[in-house]
Amino acid sequence: MEDFFAAMGLVLVIEGLVYGGFPIFAKKLAGEVLSLPENALRIAGLVAIALGVGIVWLVRGG
Numbered sequence: 486m487e488d489f490f491a492a493m494g495l496v497l498v499i500e501g502l503v504y505g506g507f508p509i510f511a512k513k514l515a516g517e518v519l520s521l522p523e524n525a526l527r528i529a530g531l532v533a534i535a536l537g538v539g540i541v542w543l544v545r546g547g
Contacts, residue, residue, distance in 0.1 A: 518526070528534050
């Protein structure tokens with residue numbers, strides 16, 4: 486459970502860096518996401534999940 490909260494904290498740090506450090510880029514990216522088809526978003530999300538699981542597995546000594 487400790488690792489889960491550490492991971493959630495890192496997600497917040499990364500999101501904060503994007504919104505706090507590059508607000509114009511964040512707005513532009515949000516606009517681009519609205520124009521993408523649903524299937525493209527779904528595929529991008531699944532790829533992100535797979536990469537995240539792979540990274541955690543490698544870091545944890547899988």
